[in-house]
């Protein structure tokens with residue numbers, strides 16, 4: 157059904173909603189309705205925690221159209237703690253430097269804006285995991 | 293004004309409370325001395341230390357999403373049970389498309405939900421809380437989410453530029469018996485007072501200097517707090533904490549003194565020196581810092597203020613559930629400690645004061 161597909165795409169982009177294989181329990185992101193591990197049908201929704209670590213990264217200086225105002229920015233391959241790997245922009249780096257293995261967490265941010273008059277597009281990025289400053 | 297036979301307070305049929313709460317404060321900080329350096333001004337810089345500034349990819353939508361996720365983490369409920377997602381702000385990213393639908397989608401509350409954006413200057417968030425109390429208290433809904441969030445703007449060089457910060461908080465209202473803090477009662481006080489305004493097509497607000505003090509902020513907060521306390525037979529000494537709207541440090545300290553509160557009752561929730569005036573987020577993010585450290589059974593008085601003008605007052609009592617559940621999300625002080633200082637040039641870029649086209 158069209159509306160449901162639309163909903164699932166948004167859930168995927170806003171909240172890292174993926175799938176879990178009912179046969180071998182493989183966790184799947186992005187969702188693709190079949191299991192890359194065992195090849196069976198996999199359509200059960202799975203909400204990823206959003207936590208992971210930087211597997212590899214690169215800095216983009218010449219940004220594609222719609223992303224110029226963010227440049228330069230870092231794109232990372234992030235390995236989610238549940239297993240899958242995905243590509244995403246890193247954000248809120250402040251004065252921290254990116255390192256392989258750095259713990260990161262998913263946040264929903266503005267990905268791009270199509271000019272002053274256009275739509276704002278929101279989706280996942282990753283930032284350094286927030287540290288506890290006080291204990292209570 | 294007429295004399296009321298029945299106290300004019302707002303009290304639902306079913307008891308309601310805060311089932312989850314969550315703060316959000318962006319990472320970047322602009323020190324007051326940076327604003328003073330650029331505009332060669334004194335004065336304003338002595339009222340506060342620095343303000344929180346949102347990053348290039350942040351706005352009221354993204355900040356509300358994170359605060360709402362924190363509130364849900366503490367509540368531990370299924371977002372499908374939320375029947376209202378309401379966002380109060382002066383800086384909604386779109387003029388027409390709602391902020392609240394994006395937030396509702398991102399937290400998994402769609403499609404069986406109300407979604408609306410609220411506006412009443414700096415008290416838009418507390419208005420949404422009162423409406424949420426009505427939704428839950430009438431048993432129309434089990435849960436309703438109310439958010440106050442802003443990325444406030446001042447005209448470059450204007451005194452507002454020292455204090456206009458970014459941040460806010462989300463509150464999930466639900467049945468009192470599963471709450472971290474119950475709402476004992478609330479009250480709303482409003483009059484037509486033109487102290488601060490922004491016409492529909494203007495980027496920066498105007499403020500009538502002579503209105504911002506006595507007949508506006510002080511009169512409305514004092515009236516709201518006194519009427520509520522009188523109606524429920526409470527006095528300032530009954531409260532462990534009090535949180536007021538905080539456009540600067542002086543106003544809440546002075547209004548607290550006038551009402552009979554001691555500085556130590558105000559201290560925990562007074563965040564303006566560290567994050568600036570977060571407008572619709574101001575009193576609400578202050579309350580999160582209090583809930584982060586309050587003991588079960590503590591009483592808290594919350595009073596917002598919105599120009600135009602009005603104040604909403606709430607009397608809260610924390611429950612046994614608070615200490616354990618607050619650990620399920622970052623504390624407000626965690627966000628305050630995550631701090632990267634920026635200079636005025638970076639600030640101008642982040643806030644779109646320089647545009648590329």
Ligand SMILES: [Zn+2]
Nearest residue numbers: 177180191194
């Ligand atoms: Zn499988």
